[in-house]
Every structure is written in structure tokens, then in C-alpha cells.
Amino acid sequence: MTTILDVKNVTKLYDGEVALDGLSVELQVNEYLSLLGPSGSGKSTLLRVIAGFEMSDAGDIHLAGESVAGVPAHKRGIGFVSQGFALFPHISVFDNVAFGLRHREDDPVRDEGDVARRVNEMLDLVGLADLGDRGINQISGGQKQRVALARTLVADPKIILLDEPLGALDANLRARMRIELRRIRQQLGITFMHVTGNEQEALAMGDRVAVLDNGRLAQVADPDTVYNQPASARVARFLNCYNMFEGRAGDDKQFCVGDASFPYPSPQDASIGPGTYCVRFDKIRVAPATAAPRPGEAGVRATFITSEYSGPSITYFFEGQGNKVLEVEYHLSHRQPEEFSPGSEYSLLWSPGDALVYS
């Protein structure tokens, strides 16, 4: 593996506020890195600094071994697809895609036949072969996304940066575009860096997922590791699939949350605290309040509020101590949906080995 993009200790301030705080990340050739972070975590800033639209206040960025300091955006060989697609509304789909080839300062393509060949090839690749003559206002959101991508791809960039590319699309289109993006990438062998606030998108798209928190990388790992072993409580929170309990270390080798206490997941975790105890939504079993827990099981009492059916799974919402909302997810291929009566108390049980504790 060769490193194509090397970001080292990049810091960026906005009016004295830290947007990027000494952030470092490496991208391998032909890798798909998804960058997950809540809004305000600095993810768009990072993309803009890499693309060259913003200057970093400290740190280095190397592209294929060479520093890009002082190199303007369009000479970096980086394609950038912005959130709103930024298509030129007054010219056709074809002319949008051809824009870079025709109008770039360095080595523009003068031969219109050549332009047409390359543009049509690219429109074909993104599945818009017949729509070249359409105006930008005559195509759908998903098609705009593809045009934006084709416009960037046609210039043969080394890296493509995608800023929340699927954010403006509805759920159905998102899923299809995810598959499209994968296919295009496999066909072209380009390195992608994809910024998103959506944890599912990040996990689904990335060869590796980088989790950004307050201008720093909280974790960089493959999606499986990020999902099952988040590096910190904050990463777990971004993944939006863990119930989190704030608490402290108790006297009896237990983690105390209010007046409840849970066994530690493993002996080496013991004595962590004060900290956060995390249990994934789908690792919890709901039992009647009167039922005795199985040996070794941990649990809390909670009141059922409502449920939400989403096809392959169903999510139950409970209210625990201190009005805390707890979620339980049943994957319906493994478990039968259950009827709970709103307002009644139940036991939420899990085996401590499935839980995670962070200080």
C-alpha cells in the first residue's frame, strides 16, 4: 500500500475557535475512507483544507509525497464534490461535465470531439447517457448528484473528496447511490474521502472509518471495529446505537448508576469509573418486571413508551431512571416482535460481556 494523502498535525482556527486541532490522517491509494462526525466537529473544514479552499494555520499536507502548501485548489489534482452539488444552472448536463475539460487554465481540451468522447464516457459510467442535453433544473436530485460526480471524475483526479454527498437525497436514493459510488470506484480505482454525519453511511461506504470529534480524530479503524469496539464513549455516542449510562466505580466490583449497579464486562475493566457504561441496542432482552434474571445477567427496570417498526428490525423505547430514554432493537430475523403495554414496567437485561465501559 502506498500513501497518497498524508495529513500531519493540521490545525485550523476560525476567529480563535479551534476547528481542527492538530489532526493527522493518512489515505492509501484506492482506499475509501469515510469520515464520520457530528455537525461542528470540523469534518467539512478538513475537506476544505485538503481541497485547498482554506489554508491551515499549522501542519502539513502531502499529496503523493509532495507538499501542497501554497498550491492553489485547482492545481492539486483533487476533485471536490460539495454538499449542494454546485452545478451550473444555466448550462446543460453535458456542458456541466465538460466545463473542466474546456475551461481549465492548464492544458484545456480544444478538440470538441475529444471533449464529447470523454464526457459521454463519463455520463455513461454514472448512468446518465441519455440526459446530456437536459438542463440542470430538469433532472432529479439523484441525477444531479451523478452529474456532480461525473464533472469531477472527468478530469481524472487522484483523490475525490465528497462533502456529505448523499445528504440531499432521500433514503431510497441514498442506498442506491451508495452502491453506485462503490461500483464507480472499483471501475476507476480512485481514492475517495467521504465526509458524513450519518453513521450508517460511514460504516457502509468506508474501507476504514475515521471518527472526528472536536477537531481531532477519535478513532480510525475498519467499520467492524468502530461499530463493535468504539474507542471512546463519545465515539459510541456518534454511532447512535448504544444506551449510555453515566456512573462510578462501586465498592463491590460493580459499576454504579444511580441506585442500580452492573457487573463489569471483564475483570480488567473493574475499577474504571467514574465513567460511561454502554450497551448496544440490539444486545438487550426485554423481560417482564417479575421475571428473575438469568445467572450473571445485568439489568435495569424501565417503563415502556412506544415502538417503531422499520422492516427488518423493530425498536422499543423505554424510560429508565431520571427520564432517560433507553432503546432496544430486535432484529426480526432472530427474534419475534413482542407486544408490550405502554406505561408498564419491564426489565431490560443483557449479559455484561456484551457491554463496554469507558472512563
Place this chain on the structure above:
Amino acid sequence: MEEARRRIQGGSGVSAVAGVAAEKKDPRARRITALLVAPGIIWMVLFLVVPMLMMVYVSFWTQKTFTIEPTLTLNSWIAFFSSETYFGALLRTIRIWLIVLAATFFLGYPTALFIGLFIKNKTIQTIVLVLCVVPFWTSFLIRVLAWRPMLGKEGAVNIVLQKIGLISQPIEVLLFTEFSVVIGMTQIYVVFMVGPIAFMLSRIDPSLIEAARDLGASTWRIFRTIIFPLSLPGVVVGAIFVSVMVLGEFATSAALSGRKVNLLGNIIVTQVGSLKWAFAAVVGVMLTAVMAIVVAALLRLADLRKEL
């Protein structure tokens, strides 16, 4: 000139409503649409279409010394086209209009570019646009007459140039010439060019310019291929404003040319003043025709309906 402007606005309004009506086949909805459109149509017919037809009709009446009689004749029209003075005024009006239009565009576009694109803060943008309108807080006449002490033989411009030593004799052609009329009109009307263009420019999404730059286009290319085409509707609206007002002008030319530069507007004023109604009507019809052609031609340059 007021009439023509109203006609443009009223005209597009009516056709837009008619378009909605055509989409809905429901007879009830159609009746409501007709009811809503009726007052506007009645108003336009009574106060625009009928007066204009009257004007055309009157232009064929017979002119007696102080009265006109409804006996149809071509005399006034023949007088207009055979007279050097009057036909010359038509050509002069068109020439001055073209010069003022060009001057307001070349002065106004850069100004609008600065306001609409380079000032990012919307509040400051509004403040600067309001500053452009400040001259309108004084009366039209004062604004025009203020050019006399500026451009006169012993005016500010000549004094300054003489003090610097650039000229030894005062330049006399500054005032009471076509030049001073053009200067005066440009100063008054340039803001009508700046406003619509600045508005269109401020609506351009900055990410478009960023994208164009990322794709490798130079600043000049970006201006030519992205910024200017997107601001074109503003240019067209500004040009229509300026054209309609300049073509009907008579006050600026009267005040700044010492009555040496006669535009069609000036002729109408004098003819009406000496009760030559039929002849004034001929000039009025000509002026309206010129405006109609100009506005129609300008509207072909950009599809304004898309911008509504």
C-alpha cells in the same frame, strides 16, 4: 415612460396568471381566476390600451391653429418624417439612449459586481445599495442643475484642471452639449442598472464559483462562463429600466443642453405647450413604438420568467 414601465410589469403579471389558469381545467377554478384577473384587465384597458389607441387615432386628426378636428389626414406624419428637425430628434434620441445605456452598463456592472459578489455581509450589502440611492433624496431638478456649476465654463471641473495646469483655457464643450446631457443622465440612471444586477449577482451560490475554480478555470473564465450569464437577467431588467426612462427623457436635456439638444420628449413638451395635439400624438406614437421595440429586443436576451 411611466406607462411603458407599467406595461412591462402588468403584461408579465397577466400572462403568468393566464398560465396557471390554463393548467387547471376545473371550470370553477377557471371562473375564480377570471374574477381575480378582471380588475387588472379592466384597469389596463381603460387606462393604457384605450389611451394608446386614442393617441394613434388623434395623430391622424387635422391640426388647426389652436384646435384639432377629427378629420383624418396624414399631414402630421408627413411633417414629422419630412422635417430635418423632428426626424433628427428621433435619431438623436436613439443615439443618446445607446450612449447612456452603454455608460450605465460599464459603470454600473463593476459597481454591482462589487456590491453583489465581493461584499459578503448581507447587511453591509443593503447599506451600500441604500447609499447608491441617497442622491434620490434631493429633487430631480436639483440633481440635474447641480451639474451646471460642475461643468460650466467657470465650473469646478474647469477650475481644477486649470489649477493643476492640465489646460490653460477652460473647456467650453463640457456644458450645454450632448456630452453634458449624457453625463447628467448617466449619473441619474446608473443606479437603476446597479440594483437589478447586484441582486442577481448576490443570488449566485458561492459554491458555484468555488466549483468552477476547483475545475481549473481562471477568474476571467469564471466571470465569462458562470458569473456574467447568471447575472444576465439583472442586466436585462436594468437595461429596460434605463432605456424606458432615457427614451422618454426631456428634463435633463432641457436643463443641461441649454435647449440645444432636442429629444423626442422635448418635442412633445413644446408641441403640447403650443396646443399642437396632433403632432404631439405623432411623436408620442413614434416614441412608444421605439420603446416597444427596445423592450421586446431586450427581453429576448434572457428568459425573465425563469427568474420569477
